[in-house]
Amino acid sequence: MTRATPARGAAAQGLPRDVRGKRALILASARALFIQSYERTTMDAIAERATVSKATLYAHFAGKEDLFVALVEDEVEALRQASTATGGRADFSVEDRLMRFGTQLLELTLKSDNLALLRVLIGAGQRFPALTQRVVDSVRAPIRSAVVQLLEQAVAAGELVCDDRRFAADFFMRIINGGIRIDCLLDERLRPTPAQIHEHVGLCVQAFGLLLQARNGGPAGTTGPPR
Template structure:
């Protein structure tokens, strides 16, 4: 439960946090369709009136869990990269490591599996998940890359939206797939993350970094 609590804003009321943690645990254990709002209220130890005072329904509850978790991840990324003093490769490596650790948390992988399983039956939920999660991540990264471009760390002709897409694709490689399919244990995931992050940053730099004669980083 502690990992789930870390993903939720501290300013929320204790009852609201308890509802979101209980709901997330139920969704991960039973899937979206099988979970009722009654079950969430019982697990959270709150009344149905309290539950509905915070969330209009199950879809809003699931969306809130994803929205708050991803917002926390982006806020921590903002803190991590608050200064433009980091060389581009270092900034990308640290960002990749931060995001991979978030995306590959057991809880986030479980919620991702739930969404993939339920997307066809609940298209509105799938759209909400995409908007709150992957799309918000892409927009944040595009804006950050535009800032790097303005500071001369990316070439002026870089299409920052396409560059952001590329970087996100580099993060969702073989390790991400195997972890999502539960084909790798937690120790191997953690051990592999620094190498995957560095490889993603190096590949991005080779494709979108400044020209070698003007860059801080030179390549063979």
């Protein structure tokens, strides 16, 4: 039997309200079970926890791998939408936009549930390599695209010079998450305060501006220290 293709990200927003409600309930139930163990979680257990029939569950998702990926995609879609709204603000400087995006990205990364899911993914990665690849693709591509779009808007406005937006986006993503994510994966008591997050992102934006200066041959039209 061919199962329905699951609705993803922004497409899910167009579903009827009652269908969106069931989808949200299924995802919340799956999240709670996945945090305990991906390998031991079954579609039966998810259906039971969500109090939906298996037919309803499979009408939304083809399997638990799709469910896990959907959890990730929904989080990233929320970040992408916030980035699009910020990127369109003409009253924000490029430094302000990078600060806002970097802060939103780090806060998303450091959410307790997301850290827990990442630990599960790391533990299950060798046994489920296809899942790992799908999650990486679901996270990296849309976030990179959001940063590239932000940079393209800044270049078009004459705020900075950046010939290789893809390289710059990858660099920005890596320095934002950096060692902070590793620290929190090992011990959530190391989670930074909002003030520490602001300071870290500010330093990343400064480093990002210095990278652009070095790659583009001079300070003209590049980012400066965040305000």
